[in-house]
Amino acid sequence: MTLRARINLIIASLMLVVVGTLTVVDLLGTRNAVREEISASHRIATQLVREVLEHYGQGNAGQLVQFLTRVGRVRSNDMTLYAADGQVLYRSPPSAYKQGRDAPGWYARLVIPDLQPVELPVFGGSLVIRSNASRAVLDGWDDMKAQMLGTLVLLLAVNLLVFAIVGRCLQPLSDVRAVLDRMGQGDYAVRLPRLPGAEAQSMGEAVNRLGAAIETNRAASLQAAQAEARLAAERGFVQELQSRIEAERRDLAASLHDEMGQSVTAVRTLAHTLVQRCGAAPGGDPAARRAGELLLRTTDGLYDAMHALIPRLRPPALDALGLSAAVADLVQGLRIQHPGIAFELNLPDAPDLALPEPLQIGAYRIVQEALTNVLRHAQATRVQVGLVRREHALHLQVDDDGVGMARPEPVAGRYGLYGMVERAQALGGALRLGRSRLGGLAVRARLPVDGWVMPTPVPPLA
Known part of the structure:
Protein backbone atom coordinates (compact mmCIF):
# COMPACT_ATOMS: atom_id res chain seq x y z
CA MET A 1 0.00 0.00 0.00
CA THR A 2 1.33 3.39 -0.96
CA LEU A 3 1.93 6.19 1.54
CA ARG A 4 -0.76 8.26 -0.14
CA ALA A 5 -3.32 5.47 0.28
CA ARG A 6 -2.33 4.98 3.92
CA ILE A 7 -2.74 8.67 4.72
CA ASN A 8 -6.16 8.76 3.05
CA LEU A 9 -7.17 5.58 4.85
CA ILE A 10 -6.21 7.10 8.19
CA ILE A 11 -8.10 10.32 7.46
CA ALA A 12 -11.16 8.38 6.26
CA SER A 13 -11.03 6.21 9.40
CA LEU A 14 -10.89 9.29 11.62
CA MET A 15 -13.83 10.83 9.78
CA LEU A 16 -15.81 7.59 10.12
CA VAL A 17 -15.10 7.63 13.84
CA VAL A 18 -16.41 11.21 13.99
CA VAL A 19 -19.49 10.26 11.97
CA GLY A 20 -20.08 7.26 14.21
CA THR A 21 -19.75 9.42 17.30
CA LEU A 22 -22.19 11.97 15.89
CA THR A 23 -24.62 9.15 15.04
CA VAL A 24 -24.49 7.77 18.57
CA VAL A 25 -25.04 11.26 19.98
CA ASP A 26 -27.97 11.79 17.60
CA LEU A 27 -29.41 8.41 18.51
CA LEU A 28 -29.25 9.18 22.21
CA GLY A 29 -30.82 12.61 21.60
CA THR A 30 -33.62 11.07 19.56
CA ARG A 31 -34.23 8.49 22.26
CA ASN A 32 -34.51 11.13 24.97
CA ALA A 33 -36.75 13.32 22.79
CA VAL A 34 -39.05 10.41 21.95
CA ARG A 35 -39.18 9.34 25.59
CA GLU A 36 -40.07 12.86 26.68
CA GLU A 37 -42.70 13.33 23.98
CA ILE A 38 -44.34 9.92 24.39
CA SER A 39 -44.35 10.13 28.16
CA ALA A 40 -45.95 13.59 28.10
CA SER A 41 -48.48 12.58 25.46
CA HIS A 42 -49.35 9.42 27.40
CA ARG A 43 -49.92 11.35 30.59
CA ILE A 44 -52.09 13.97 28.87
CA ALA A 45 -54.15 11.33 27.08
CA THR A 46 -54.67 9.38 30.28
CA GLN A 47 -55.68 12.51 32.21
CA LEU A 48 -58.06 13.55 29.44
CA VAL A 49 -59.74 10.18 29.37
CA ARG A 50 -60.14 10.19 33.13
CA GLU A 51 -61.89 13.57 32.96
CA VAL A 52 -64.16 12.35 30.16
CA LEU A 53 -65.10 9.23 32.05
CA GLU A 54 -66.10 11.27 35.05
CA HIS A 55 -68.31 13.40 32.77
CA TYR A 56 -69.90 10.36 31.12
CA GLY A 57 -70.05 8.37 34.28
CA GLN A 58 -73.93 8.35 34.29
CA GLY A 59 -74.15 7.54 30.59
CA ASN A 60 -73.66 4.35 28.71
CA ALA A 61 -70.94 2.76 26.61
CA GLY A 62 -72.54 3.88 23.36
CA GLN A 63 -72.23 7.53 24.26
CA LEU A 64 -68.54 6.97 25.13
CA VAL A 65 -67.94 5.27 21.81
CA GLN A 66 -69.52 8.21 20.00
CA PHE A 67 -67.28 10.61 21.89
CA LEU A 68 -64.11 8.65 21.18
CA THR A 69 -65.06 8.39 17.52
CA ARG A 70 -65.47 12.16 17.31
CA VAL A 71 -62.14 12.72 19.04
CA GLY A 72 -60.34 10.30 16.75
CA ARG A 73 -56.74 9.38 17.28
CA VAL A 74 -54.79 10.98 20.10
CA ARG A 75 -51.11 11.47 19.06
CA SER A 76 -48.78 8.69 20.07
CA ASN A 77 -51.54 6.73 21.87
CA ASP A 78 -53.77 3.81 20.96
CA MET A 79 -57.06 3.48 22.87
CA THR A 80 -59.17 0.31 22.91
CA LEU A 81 -62.60 0.01 24.60
CA TYR A 82 -63.63 -3.47 25.76
CA ALA A 83 -67.12 -4.57 26.83
CA ALA A 84 -67.68 -6.64 29.93
CA ASP A 85 -67.48 -9.82 27.86
CA GLY A 86 -64.18 -8.73 26.28
CA GLN A 87 -65.69 -7.59 22.99
CA VAL A 88 -63.88 -4.68 21.37
CA LEU A 89 -66.28 -1.75 21.19
CA TYR A 90 -63.82 0.82 19.91
CA ARG A 91 -60.24 0.94 18.59
CA SER A 92 -58.28 4.08 17.69
CA PRO A 93 -57.89 4.52 13.93
CA PRO A 94 -54.34 4.17 12.53
CA SER A 95 -52.27 7.31 12.08
CA ALA A 96 -52.42 8.87 8.63
CA TYR A 97 -48.98 10.49 9.16
CA LYS A 98 -46.37 8.75 7.01
CA GLN A 99 -48.78 5.88 6.65
CA GLY A 100 -47.35 2.61 5.39
CA ARG A 101 -43.81 3.26 6.64
CA ASP A 102 -42.05 2.29 9.82
CA ALA A 103 -38.56 2.66 11.18
CA PRO A 104 -36.37 -0.46 11.25
CA GLY A 105 -37.01 -2.72 14.19
CA TRP A 106 -33.50 -2.40 15.64
CA TYR A 107 -33.76 1.37 15.58
CA ALA A 108 -37.22 1.32 17.16
CA ARG A 109 -35.99 -0.97 19.95
CA LEU A 110 -33.18 1.49 20.70
CA VAL A 111 -35.33 4.64 21.02
CA ILE A 112 -38.88 3.56 22.07
CA PRO A 113 -39.43 4.06 25.82
CA ASP A 114 -40.78 1.22 27.91
CA LEU A 115 -44.15 2.60 29.13
CA GLN A 116 -46.83 0.33 30.65
CA PRO A 117 -50.38 0.56 29.26
CA VAL A 118 -53.05 2.22 31.41
CA GLU A 119 -56.33 0.31 31.93
CA LEU A 120 -59.38 2.25 33.18
CA PRO A 121 -62.63 0.44 34.23
CA VAL A 122 -65.72 1.76 32.51
CA PHE A 123 -69.36 0.50 32.29
CA GLY A 124 -68.35 -2.98 33.40
CA GLY A 125 -65.65 -3.14 30.75
CA SER A 126 -62.31 -1.35 30.40
CA LEU A 127 -60.56 1.33 28.37
CA VAL A 128 -56.89 0.48 27.65
CA ILE A 129 -54.51 3.30 26.68
CA ARG A 130 -51.20 2.20 25.13
CA SER A 131 -48.38 4.49 24.04
CA ASN A 132 -47.50 4.28 20.31
CA ALA A 133 -44.25 6.05 19.40
CA SER A 134 -43.91 4.61 15.90
CA ARG A 135 -44.44 7.99 14.19
CA ALA A 136 -42.03 9.83 16.46
CA VAL A 137 -39.50 7.05 15.96
CA LEU A 138 -40.03 7.25 12.21
CA ASP A 139 -39.39 11.00 12.34
CA GLY A 140 -36.16 10.37 14.23
CA TRP A 141 -35.15 7.71 11.72
CA ASP A 142 -35.83 10.00 8.77
CA ASP A 143 -33.85 12.80 10.39
CA MET A 144 -30.95 10.48 11.11
CA LYS A 145 -30.97 9.13 7.55
CA ALA A 146 -30.89 12.63 6.12
CA GLN A 147 -28.10 13.59 8.51
CA MET A 148 -26.11 10.44 7.74
CA LEU A 149 -26.56 10.91 4.01
CA GLY A 150 -25.38 14.51 4.19
CA THR A 151 -22.48 13.51 6.40
CA LEU A 152 -21.44 10.72 4.04
CA VAL A 153 -21.61 13.08 1.05
CA LEU A 154 -19.52 15.58 3.00
CA LEU A 155 -17.14 12.78 4.02
CA LEU A 156 -16.73 11.68 0.42
CA ALA A 157 -16.14 15.24 -0.77
CA VAL A 158 -13.62 15.93 2.00
CA ASN A 159 -11.87 12.62 1.39
CA LEU A 160 -11.55 13.34 -2.32
CA LEU A 161 -10.22 16.80 -1.53
CA VAL A 162 -7.74 15.37 0.97
CA PHE A 163 -6.74 12.70 -1.55
CA ALA A 164 -5.96 15.38 -4.13
CA ILE A 165 -4.10 17.58 -1.61
CA VAL A 166 -2.10 14.64 -0.24
CA GLY A 167 -1.26 13.54 -3.78
CA ARG A 168 0.03 17.00 -4.58
CA CYS A 169 2.02 17.18 -1.35
CA LEU A 170 3.50 13.70 -1.88
CA GLN A 171 4.38 14.26 -5.53
CA PRO A 172 8.01 15.10 -4.60
CA LEU A 173 8.25 11.67 -2.96
CA SER A 174 7.13 10.08 -6.21
CA ASP A 175 9.85 12.03 -8.01
CA VAL A 176 12.40 10.85 -5.46
CA ARG A 177 11.25 7.27 -5.86
CA ALA A 178 11.50 7.49 -9.65
CA VAL A 179 15.05 8.83 -9.41
CA LEU A 180 16.04 6.10 -6.93
CA ASP A 181 14.57 3.46 -9.26
CA ARG A 182 16.69 4.80 -12.12
CA MET A 183 19.76 4.75 -9.87
CA GLY A 184 18.91 1.16 -8.99
CA GLN A 185 18.99 0.40 -12.72
CA GLY A 186 22.48 1.88 -13.00
CA ASP A 187 21.71 5.45 -14.13
CA TYR A 188 23.74 7.29 -11.47
CA ALA A 189 23.89 10.52 -13.48
CA VAL A 190 20.18 11.30 -13.00
CA ARG A 191 19.41 14.22 -10.66
CA LEU A 192 16.31 15.66 -9.03
CA PRO A 193 15.15 19.22 -9.83
CA ARG A 194 14.42 21.68 -7.06
CA LEU A 195 11.44 20.29 -5.12
CA PRO A 196 8.76 22.41 -3.42
CA GLY A 197 8.85 22.52 0.38
CA ALA A 198 11.78 22.61 2.78
CA GLU A 199 11.62 18.92 3.70
CA ALA A 200 11.25 17.76 0.09
CA GLN A 201 14.08 20.06 -0.98
CA SER A 202 16.37 18.65 1.73
CA MET A 203 15.46 15.11 0.66
CA GLY A 204 16.11 15.94 -2.99
CA GLU A 205 19.50 17.44 -2.19
CA ALA A 206 20.38 14.33 -0.14
CA VAL A 207 19.40 12.05 -3.05
CA ASN A 208 21.45 14.17 -5.46
CA ARG A 209 24.46 13.98 -3.14
CA LEU A 210 23.98 10.24 -2.89
CA GLY A 211 23.93 9.90 -6.68
CA ALA A 212 27.04 12.06 -7.02
CA ALA A 213 28.84 10.03 -4.35
CA ILE A 214 27.87 6.74 -5.98
CA GLU A 215 28.98 8.01 -9.39
CA THR A 216 32.29 9.21 -7.94
CA ASN A 217 32.88 5.95 -6.07
CA ARG A 218 31.94 3.93 -9.14
CA ALA A 219 34.42 5.88 -11.24
CA ALA A 220 37.07 5.46 -8.55
CA SER A 221 36.34 1.72 -8.34
CA LEU A 222 36.58 1.43 -12.10
CA GLN A 223 39.88 3.29 -12.10
CA ALA A 224 41.14 1.12 -9.24
CA ALA A 225 40.13 -2.03 -11.12
CA GLN A 226 41.86 -0.79 -14.25
CA ALA A 227 44.95 0.13 -12.24
CA GLU A 228 44.91 -3.29 -10.59
CA ALA A 229 44.62 -4.96 -13.98
CA ARG A 230 47.51 -2.87 -15.30
CA LEU A 231 49.54 -3.66 -12.19
CA ALA A 232 48.84 -7.37 -12.59
CA ALA A 233 49.86 -7.17 -16.24
CA GLU A 234 53.03 -5.28 -15.32
CA ARG A 235 53.87 -7.83 -12.63
CA GLY A 236 53.35 -10.60 -15.12
CA PHE A 237 55.61 -8.76 -17.52
CA VAL A 238 58.24 -8.29 -14.81
CA GLN A 239 58.03 -11.98 -13.92
CA GLU A 240 58.43 -12.97 -17.55
CA LEU A 241 61.27 -10.47 -17.99
CA GLN A 242 63.08 -11.77 -14.92
CA SER A 243 62.60 -15.34 -16.09
CA ARG A 244 64.14 -14.46 -19.45
CA ILE A 245 66.99 -12.57 -17.77
CA GLU A 246 67.72 -15.60 -15.60
CA ALA A 247 67.61 -17.82 -18.66
CA GLU A 248 70.04 -15.49 -20.45
CA ARG A 249 72.30 -15.47 -17.40
CA ARG A 250 72.25 -19.24 -17.28
CA ASP A 251 73.09 -19.47 -20.98
CA LEU A 252 75.78 -16.83 -20.62
CA ALA A 253 77.31 -18.61 -17.64
CA ALA A 254 77.30 -21.87 -19.57
CA SER A 255 78.90 -20.17 -22.59
CA LEU A 256 81.59 -18.55 -20.43
CA HIS A 257 82.36 -21.86 -18.77
CA ASP A 258 82.25 -24.06 -21.84
CA GLU A 259 83.44 -21.88 -24.72
CA MET A 260 85.36 -18.95 -23.34
CA GLY A 261 86.77 -21.06 -20.55
CA GLN A 262 88.25 -23.49 -23.04
CA SER A 263 89.65 -20.64 -25.13
CA VAL A 264 91.29 -19.01 -22.11
CA THR A 265 92.66 -22.38 -21.03
CA ALA A 266 94.13 -22.90 -24.50
CA VAL A 267 95.73 -19.46 -24.53
CA ARG A 268 97.05 -20.03 -21.02
CA THR A 269 98.56 -23.35 -22.07
CA LEU A 270 100.25 -21.75 -25.07
CA ALA A 271 101.64 -18.95 -22.91
CA HIS A 272 102.96 -21.45 -20.37
CA THR A 273 104.61 -23.48 -23.17
CA LEU A 274 106.18 -20.33 -24.61
CA VAL A 275 107.67 -19.37 -21.26
CA GLN A 276 109.09 -22.83 -20.70
CA ARG A 277 110.68 -23.02 -24.15
CA CYS A 278 112.17 -19.54 -23.97
CA GLY A 279 113.65 -20.35 -20.59
CA ALA A 280 114.95 -23.82 -21.44
CA ALA A 281 116.55 -23.06 -24.80
CA PRO A 282 120.16 -21.72 -24.70
CA GLY A 283 120.28 -18.10 -25.74
CA GLY A 284 116.54 -17.81 -25.57
CA ASP A 285 114.85 -14.57 -26.41
CA PRO A 286 114.29 -12.61 -23.12
CA ALA A 287 111.67 -10.35 -24.74
CA ALA A 288 109.65 -13.36 -25.87
CA ARG A 289 109.94 -14.83 -22.38
CA ARG A 290 108.66 -11.60 -20.79
CA ALA A 291 105.81 -11.44 -23.32
CA GLY A 292 104.91 -15.04 -22.50
CA GLU A 293 104.96 -14.35 -18.76
CA LEU A 294 102.75 -11.26 -19.27
CA LEU A 295 100.35 -13.31 -21.38
CA LEU A 296 100.35 -16.02 -18.71
CA ARG A 297 99.52 -13.52 -15.94
CA THR A 298 96.79 -11.93 -18.10
CA THR A 299 95.17 -15.26 -18.89
CA ASP A 300 95.36 -16.23 -15.20
CA GLY A 301 93.59 -12.97 -14.27
CA LEU A 302 91.03 -13.45 -17.02
CA TYR A 303 90.45 -17.02 -15.89
CA ASP A 304 89.93 -15.94 -12.25
CA ALA A 305 87.60 -13.08 -13.28
CA MET A 306 85.59 -15.40 -15.48
CA HIS A 307 85.21 -17.96 -12.71
CA ALA A 308 84.22 -15.18 -10.30
CA LEU A 309 81.62 -13.89 -12.78
CA ILE A 310 79.96 -17.23 -13.46
CA PRO A 311 78.54 -17.66 -9.90
CA ARG A 312 77.16 -14.16 -10.04
CA LEU A 313 75.40 -14.89 -13.31
CA ARG A 314 74.05 -18.26 -12.19
CA PRO A 315 75.12 -19.82 -8.87
CA PRO A 316 76.02 -23.44 -9.56
CA ALA A 317 74.82 -24.47 -6.11
CA LEU A 318 71.32 -23.18 -6.93
CA ASP A 319 70.92 -25.64 -9.77
CA ALA A 320 72.79 -28.47 -8.11
Missing part, protein backbone atom coordinates in the same frame (compact mmCIF):
# COMPACT_ATOMS: atom_id res chain seq x y z
CA LEU A 321 71.78 -28.27 -4.44
CA GLY A 322 68.89 -25.78 -4.13
CA LEU A 323 68.17 -22.42 -2.48
CA SER A 324 69.56 -23.14 1.00
CA ALA A 325 72.90 -24.36 -0.31
CA ALA A 326 73.14 -21.43 -2.74
CA VAL A 327 72.49 -18.88 0.04
CA ALA A 328 74.99 -20.65 2.31
CA ASP A 329 77.58 -20.64 -0.51
CA LEU A 330 76.91 -16.91 -1.12
CA VAL A 331 77.39 -16.06 2.56
CA GLN A 332 80.53 -18.19 2.80
CA GLY A 333 82.03 -16.40 -0.19
CA LEU A 334 81.31 -13.02 1.40
CA ARG A 335 82.97 -14.15 4.65
CA ILE A 336 86.13 -14.85 2.73
CA GLN A 337 85.99 -11.57 0.79
CA HIS A 338 85.09 -9.44 3.85
CA PRO A 339 86.78 -10.90 6.93
CA GLY A 340 85.97 -7.77 8.96
CA ILE A 341 82.23 -8.43 8.84
CA ALA A 342 80.60 -11.17 10.95
CA PHE A 343 78.05 -13.02 8.82
CA GLU A 344 75.46 -15.13 10.68
CA LEU A 345 73.31 -17.59 8.73
CA ASN A 346 70.02 -18.96 10.07
CA LEU A 347 68.67 -21.97 8.14
CA PRO A 348 66.55 -23.96 10.66
CA ASP A 349 65.15 -26.37 8.06
CA ALA A 350 65.18 -27.04 4.35
CA PRO A 351 62.95 -24.22 3.05
CA ASP A 352 63.75 -24.92 -0.58
CA LEU A 353 62.17 -28.38 -0.49
CA ALA A 354 59.85 -28.70 -3.55
CA LEU A 355 59.97 -24.98 -4.27
CA PRO A 356 59.39 -23.93 -7.88
CA GLU A 357 62.47 -22.73 -9.72
CA PRO A 358 61.30 -19.12 -10.27
CA LEU A 359 60.61 -18.79 -6.55
CA GLN A 360 64.07 -20.10 -5.61
CA ILE A 361 65.76 -17.78 -8.11
CA GLY A 362 63.73 -14.78 -6.91
CA ALA A 363 64.47 -15.48 -3.24
CA TYR A 364 68.18 -15.89 -3.97
CA ARG A 365 68.32 -12.61 -5.92
CA ILE A 366 66.55 -10.74 -3.09
CA VAL A 367 69.09 -12.04 -0.53
CA GLN A 368 71.95 -11.32 -2.95
CA GLU A 369 70.79 -7.72 -3.56
CA ALA A 370 70.18 -7.10 0.14
CA LEU A 371 73.72 -8.25 1.00
CA THR A 372 75.13 -6.15 -1.84
CA ASN A 373 73.41 -3.07 -0.40
CA VAL A 374 74.83 -3.86 3.05
CA LEU A 375 78.36 -4.06 1.67
CA ARG A 376 77.99 -0.87 -0.41
CA HIS A 377 76.17 1.46 1.97
CA ALA A 378 75.65 0.14 5.51
CA GLN A 379 79.25 0.23 6.91
CA ALA A 380 78.16 -2.75 8.98
CA THR A 381 80.28 -5.11 11.11
CA ARG A 382 77.56 -7.70 11.68
CA VAL A 383 75.01 -9.20 9.30
CA GLN A 384 72.29 -11.80 9.95
CA VAL A 385 70.68 -13.77 7.11
CA GLY A 386 67.56 -15.90 7.71
CA LEU A 387 65.57 -18.20 5.46
CA VAL A 388 62.56 -20.13 6.83
CA ARG A 389 59.35 -21.61 5.47
CA ARG A 390 56.21 -21.23 7.59
CA GLU A 391 52.50 -20.41 7.20
CA HIS A 392 52.49 -21.50 3.54
CA ALA A 393 55.10 -18.88 2.67
CA LEU A 394 58.86 -18.48 2.38
CA HIS A 395 60.21 -15.78 4.75
CA LEU A 396 63.50 -14.00 4.07
CA GLN A 397 65.30 -11.61 6.40
CA VAL A 398 68.54 -9.69 6.25
CA ASP A 399 69.58 -7.53 9.26
CA ASP A 400 72.69 -5.43 9.79
CA ASP A 401 74.13 -3.12 12.46
CA GLY A 402 75.13 -0.41 10.00
CA VAL A 403 74.08 3.20 9.62
CA GLY A 404 70.57 2.29 8.45
CA MET A 405 68.28 4.67 6.56
CA ALA A 406 66.54 7.85 7.73
CA ARG A 407 63.34 6.62 6.06
CA PRO A 408 63.29 2.84 5.58
CA GLU A 409 61.71 2.83 2.14
CA PRO A 410 62.89 2.80 -1.48
CA VAL A 411 64.30 6.19 -2.56
CA ALA A 412 65.27 7.72 -5.86
CA GLY A 413 68.61 6.49 -7.10
CA ARG A 414 68.52 3.27 -5.05
CA TYR A 415 67.39 0.93 -7.81
CA GLY A 416 68.41 -2.16 -5.89
CA LEU A 417 65.69 -1.54 -3.31
CA TYR A 418 63.11 -1.00 -6.04
CA GLY A 419 64.30 -4.18 -7.72
CA MET A 420 63.79 -6.22 -4.54
CA VAL A 421 60.29 -4.83 -4.05
CA GLU A 422 59.31 -5.46 -7.68
CA ARG A 423 60.76 -8.96 -7.62
CA ALA A 424 58.80 -9.86 -4.46
CA GLN A 425 55.56 -8.44 -5.88
CA ALA A 426 56.08 -10.24 -9.17
CA LEU A 427 56.25 -13.48 -7.20
CA GLY A 428 52.94 -12.64 -5.49
CA GLY A 429 54.60 -11.61 -2.24
CA ALA A 430 55.60 -8.47 -0.39
CA LEU A 431 58.78 -6.86 0.87
CA ARG A 432 59.22 -4.14 3.46
CA LEU A 433 62.10 -2.25 5.01
CA GLY A 434 62.38 -1.34 8.68
CA ARG A 435 64.62 -0.72 11.63
CA SER A 436 66.71 -3.77 12.51
CA ARG A 437 67.06 -5.04 16.06
CA LEU A 438 70.82 -4.82 15.44
CA GLY A 439 70.48 -1.07 14.89
CA GLY A 440 70.74 -0.87 11.11
CA LEU A 441 68.38 -1.79 8.28
CA ALA A 442 66.03 -4.79 8.27
CA VAL A 443 64.82 -6.35 5.02
CA ARG A 444 61.76 -8.63 5.33
CA ALA A 445 60.22 -10.55 2.44
CA ARG A 446 57.34 -12.99 2.34
CA LEU A 447 56.78 -15.12 -0.77
CA PRO A 448 53.76 -17.45 -1.10
CA VAL A 449 54.54 -21.13 -1.66
CA ASP A 450 51.28 -23.10 -1.90
CA GLY A 451 49.45 -23.22 -5.23
CA TRP A 452 52.30 -21.45 -6.98
CA VAL A 453 51.29 -21.28 -10.63
CA MET A 454 50.66 -17.63 -11.33
CA PRO A 455 50.69 -16.20 -7.79
CA THR A 456 48.41 -13.50 -6.52
CA PRO A 457 49.63 -10.84 -4.11
CA VAL A 458 49.60 -11.73 -0.42
CA PRO A 459 48.77 -9.19 2.32
CA PRO A 460 51.61 -6.84 3.31
CA LEU A 461 53.83 -7.94 6.17
CA ALA A 462 52.75 -6.81 9.62
